[in-house]
Amino acid sequence: MTSDSKPYSGEQRDGAPLPAGGPKPPPGPDPTPDPRAADAPVGESLAKDAWRRLTQNRAAMASLGLLIAIVVVCIAGPWFLPWGLAEVDWNAFGTGPTLENAHYLGTDANGRDLLTRVLYGGRVSLSVALVASFVSLVIGVLYGAISGYVGGRVDSLMMRFVDIMYSLPFMFLVILLMVVFGRNIFLIYAAIGAVEWLDMARIVRGQTLALKRREFIEAAHALGVRDSKIVTRHLIPNAIGPVIVYVTLTVPKVILLESFLSFLGLGVQEPLTSWGVLISEGVDMMESAPWMLLVPSFFLAATLFCLNFLGDGLRDALDPKTR
């Protein structure tokens, strides 16, 4: 019944994800121009091919569009709204969404405009997500690439360290960190970034182990390219596919983590706000002012939803096995 799920199209493009890798080592250390491109089945670069496949994925494209919209609205929106972040409207305490008094999504219990606050909160949540993901990306990629490339005893030592880190009750340490050093947004960036790099390191190490036996790396060796340069110029760029996918999936995790901390009252501090802070305020007022919970929850959920869809789409687009 279900045997129709495996369409054999006949094209068996083994090794296609990486541009190089012919039997003869390419002349230069940079393997990108494939001399056999003329008779290759598809003369497309990996990035182009992935982009084409991504644009065919309607869910991913819709998510990308919505995501861009959310980012633009969060950045530009507050300029067009008549209210400030902490501005109190003395005529509207805890009023529901209405078109009459320019509080399009209502106000909170202190008479502050909810839409304005959600957009400002979005700036914080999204910036935490980007910076912390970037921190984890840099640490994870470098660590994984070095571990996989150097190999041997160093590798097993470095991975043992990752194993140890894995079994730390991280959430507790982050909570501790927040309590200890005060609720500071830069600390949130660093703490979350420092927690999230482990998976990335493992993924990159796996990629590196697979890549370092390949001919173009050998060729670079033979040409006397320095190790550090091989790692940064050849290994990391070639391992970038899974890394991109993983970053897309890290961003929602970070957003969630930040909201979680904020929900416990350990996130960013007044006057700054974030989606997590707003949700936690909304929970307190849930019975009398449900919009205060629903509006920030909607923004948070929509962003997470889109990022997950986009991540899935990217994985499908970059994974050679799903072609």
Added chain:
Amino acid sequence: MLSYTLKRLLMAIPTLLIVITISFFLMRVAPGGPFDGERQLPPEIEANLKAAYHLDEPLPMQYLRYMGNLLEGDFGPSFKYKDFSVTELIMQGFPVSLEIGGLAILLALLVGLPLGIAAAIRRNSTVDYLVMGTALTGIAVPNFVIAPIFALVFGVLLAWLPAGGWNGGAWPNLVLPVVALSIQQIAYIARMMRASMIETLGSHFIRTARAKGLSETEVIWRHAIRPAMLPVVSYLGPAIAGIITGSVVIEQIFGIPGIGRYFVQGALNRDYTLVMGTVVFYGVLIVLMNLIVDLLYSALDPQIRYDD
């Protein structure tokens, strides 16, 4: 197998040392102390108190003392909950957290696995899209949003179940926290099971089984499910850690007297020993759980043997 287990347990020692050391010194460099209350204590009394708890000693001495006590299984007294030792508090809170967390994991497996299998078997059908859409929603809506909404809808508006409280673990009090805690894990497990089932169904030994003329039910139940479950089993370690983390929020929202609540309160109150005790306890728990999961993995996958 035995030597592997021993080796893993040995490896746990540096892990726990790191956990203890980091949290000990983090807690101590924090401004404020356990005796800062609304009422300022006279300096002599505070000095006496500090001496009684050995807080007047230099930090390295305190560290060694704490380690020594820990080796004897003594977590020390709590600073804020008078007359309670940290061990007593943990032993009070842990059964509660365990009940909620254990039930949540069980529920996540019981619901997530069948959903994932069903979606994989009917790939690209309405069932598949429905399951995967719901799963994505479960991932996108965090439990600290779901839990209050549950409490509001089922606890307050419909009044079917109590909106909070523990009530000695009566089952109506369990339902909402357990469901709220498990939803995200259900979503992850369903997605993972679907992906791995699809991969398994495309592999050669399944083709062989079909070629032998086995019925589709037999192919799925006898051949496909076990190998397809492997990624889910290896996910159980992170899942358990996730449930433990989530329970911090869930216990807060539903007012459940578990360990998670002690931890957050303790950290805010500078209850040094309580926080340390909780962190160490969860550190041990996570190490043990990861070990059990790995052993379970080897039991399920005949290709993996831990001989060395």
